[in-house]
Amino acid sequence: MPLLAKLLVQRIALGLLLLFLVSILIFVGTIVLPGDVAQSILGQSATPEALANLRAELGVNDPPVARYFAWLGGVLTGDLGTALTSGLDIAESLASRLRNTLFLAFWAAVIAVPLAIFLGLLAVRYRERWPDKLISAVTLASISVPEFLIGYVLMFFVGVKLGLFPSTAVSFRADASLDDKLESIALPIAVLTLVVLAHMMRMTRAAILNVMQSAYIETAELKGLRMFTIIRKHALPNSIAPIVNVVMLNLAYLVVGVVVVEVVFVYPGMGQYLVDHVSKRDVPVVQACGMVFATVYIGLNMVADIVSILANPRLRHPK
Amino acid sequence: MKNITFAAGIGLFFTSLYFLMAILAPLIAPYGMAEVVGGVWEPPSPEHLMGTDNIGRDLLTRMIYGGRTTIFIATAATILSFTTGTVFGLLAAVMGGWVDQLMSRFVDLLMSIPSLIFALVVLSVMPVTIPVLIVVMGLLDSTRVYRLARAVAVDINVMDFVEAARLRGEGRVWIIFREILPNALSPLVAEMGLRFIFAVLFVSTLSFLGLGVQPPAADWGGIVKENSDGIVYGIGAALWPAVAIATLAISVNLVADWVLNRTTSLKGGRG
Numbered sequence: 116m117p118l119l120a121k122l123l124v125q126r127i128a129l130g131l132l133l134l135f136l137v138s139i140l141i142f143v144g145t146i147v148l149p150g151d152v153a154q155s156i157l158g159q160s161a162t163p164e165a166l167a168n169l170r171a172e173l174g175v176n177d178p179p180v181a182r183y184f185a186w187l188g189g190v191l192t193g194d195l196g197t198a199l200t201s202g203l204d205i206a207e208s209l210a211s212r213l214r215n216t217l218f219l220a221f222w223a224a225v226i227a228v229p230l231a232i233f234l235g236l237l238a239v240r241y242r243e244r245w246p247d248k249l250i251s252a253v254t255l256a257s258i259s260v261p262e263f264l265i266g267y268v269l270m271f272f273v274g275v276k277l278g279l280f281p282s283t284a285v286s287f288r289a290d291a292s293l294d295d296k297l298e299s300i301a302l303p304i305a306v307l308t309l310v311v312l313a314h315m316m317r318m319t320r321a322a323i324l325n326v327m328q329s330a331y332i333e334t335a336e337l338k339g340l341r342m343f344t345i346i347r348k349h350a351l352p353n354s355i356a357p358i359v360n361v362v363m364l365n366l367a368y369l370v371v372g373v374v375v376v377e378v379v380f381v382y383p384g385m386g387q388y389l390v391d392h393v394s395k396r397d398v399p400v401v402q403a404c405g406m407v408f409a410t411v412y413i414g415l416n417m418v419a420d421i422v423s424i425l426a427n428p429r430l431r432h433p434k
Numbered sequence: 435m436k437n438i439t440f441a442a443g444i445g446l447f448f449t450s451l452y453f454l455m456a457i458l459a460p461l462i463a464p465y466g467m468a469e470v471v472g473g474v475w476e477p478p479s480p481e482h483l484m485g486t487d488n489i490g491r492d493l494l495t496r497m498i499y500g501g502r503t504t505i506f507i508a509t510a511a512t513i514l515s516f517t518t519g520t521v522f523g524l525l526a527a528v529m530g531g532w533v534d535q536l537m538s539r540f541v542d543l544l545m546s547i548p549s550l551i552f553a554l555v556v557l558s559v560m561p562v563t564i565p566v567l568i569v570v571m572g573l574l575d576s577t578r579v580y581r582l583a584r585a586v587a588v589d590i591n592v593m594d595f596v597e598a599a600r601l602r603g604e605g606r607v608w609i610i611f612r613e614i615l616p617n618a619l620s621p622l623v624a625e626m627g628l629r630f631i632f633a634v635l636f637v638s639t640l641s642f643l644g645l646g647v648q649p650p651a652a653d654w655g656g657i658v659k660e661n662s663d664g665i666v667y668g669i670g671a672a673l674w675p676a677v678a679i680a681t682l683a684i685s686v687n688l689v690a691d692w693v694l695n696r697t698t699s700l701k702g703g704r705g
Contacts, residue, residue: 398558
């Protein structure tokens with residue numbers, strides 16, 4: 116087998132192994148920990164009979180290993196079970212919410228990625244001068260504030276004081292026209308963009324600066340090329356791999372940001388679904404959501420590694 | 435404390451201010467923590483410098499007590515994550531072999547899920563109390579400290595003075611705590627600031643989601659949650675914690691930067 120194919124197969128196998136282990140971790144995290152699920156659902160005043168009934172229904176009396184494999188079999192065949200609190204099929208409710216979440220994350224990425232790369236290039240071009248310092252200061256500030264507060268600050272000033280966009284996403288309907296949908300989620304998109312922009316921009320800047328210190332850049336400088344030409348023709352092609360890596364890692368980061376932002380703007384996505392059911396202690400839903408989030412996260416990290424394997428000739432011919 | 439820079443001085447000043455406020459909260463707060471003293475969402479006035487909250491409690495009082503809770507939880511979680519992370523990281527570096535492999539792969543596994551998602555999964559079955567929060571946050575965050583401590587210690591482990599200590603027959607505990615730890619301390623201390631900020635953001639996020647500090651106890655994330663309904667009516671009470679968290683995080687950052695620069699210049703490096 117060619118070396119490149121072997122590396123790729125190895126990386127994909129590692130991803131699948133990781134996913135399997137994560138499923139164990141999520142299952143063990145909700146089952147073996149000392150908390151009594153039945154007691155938490157019914158509260159302190161529950162009668163012993165009610166507790167025993169609920170325990171039997173949850174299958175808490177079966178051996179954990181058997182329950183794990185029954186659950187895993189269900190997950191693999193798309194049967195996520197039913198929610199304890201509402202009795203609805205989890206896979207069904209999850210599918211529409213996952214679509215909404217991906218819609219939100221997609222548009223945030225469409226805006227954030229080009230903007231971050233452009234600002235990163237700008238910061239390198241004017242390194243140590245005021246545009247670079249301004250960008251650094253703004254990103255430091257946005258890293259220092261949690262996502263939900265950026266959300267409320269925007270909601271307060273842009274949504275309520277200026278009245279430019281709807282301040283919550285309650286008007287969002289999945290069957291509305293694209294324009295209406297985008298208008299109702301303009302603010303959540305802005306928040307998510309701000310959240311990932313800072314990280315992505317800093318990492319792009321670092322990746323390009325790293326390349327800028329190589330000898331061939333110095334040669335290009337000495338032969339009198341203009342700064343932007345050097346960046347565009349020499350630095351950028353060599354920093355594609357690290358930049359794609361940065362982008363993927365930040366899209367993975369978006370997955371977490373989405374949870375909080377959805378709660379802030381009352382957007383009917385996965386994150387809100389997860390948080391709701393954590394407070395209701397609906398364990399099957401939490402497990403299912405946890406698995407979906409983990410899968411997306413691990414998948415994006417895997418894509419990042421695969422791209423850097425494909426883009427880096429040195430990885431193709433390791434010594 | 436010599437040669438402190440201007441930025442670090444400001445950072446240090448505000449950081450100590452916040453910690454003092456947290457420690458002295460019952461003495462400096464103008465009202466009781468859960469005491470209803472006025473109408474709902476009154477604007478700032480001489481009696482209530484920040485106005486009142488969603489059920490008429492003094493907002494400044496809530497902010498001071500909230501800072502106490504948030505800073506206490508974040509500090510405790512940071513201490514926990516540092517002790518576990520450092521001890522296991524140094525142990526992995528010194529022992530090497532399968533012990534190192536086992537612990538490092540387990541940490542890789544834990545870090546392959548976003549910590550917020552894992553925390554939510556765990557908190558769905560655990561009772562949400564302050565000790566549980568501290569343990570969950572501290573252990574999840576210790577994975578990052580573990581990686582740093584291990585990476586630093588692996589370098590130090592092969593140095594001559596460690597070899598000399600081994601040859602004169604010192605035990606593993608001596609090697610870890612007397613030879614390696616003092617030399618690995620500076621990068622770890624700089625990292626501590628970042629972990630502390632991360633813990634502040636993390637506990638605020640959990641409380642905001644309703645899964646952290648439970649009412650009537652105050653904390654910065656919880657204050658946002660309680661007052662968030664006012665935002666759509668143009669009442670900015672929920673934004674005060676943003677100011678508090680941002681200033682605290684930036685001040686701690688400035689101090690951590692200074693510590694890091696100072697320690698790298700000691701080694702003659704260029705940052």
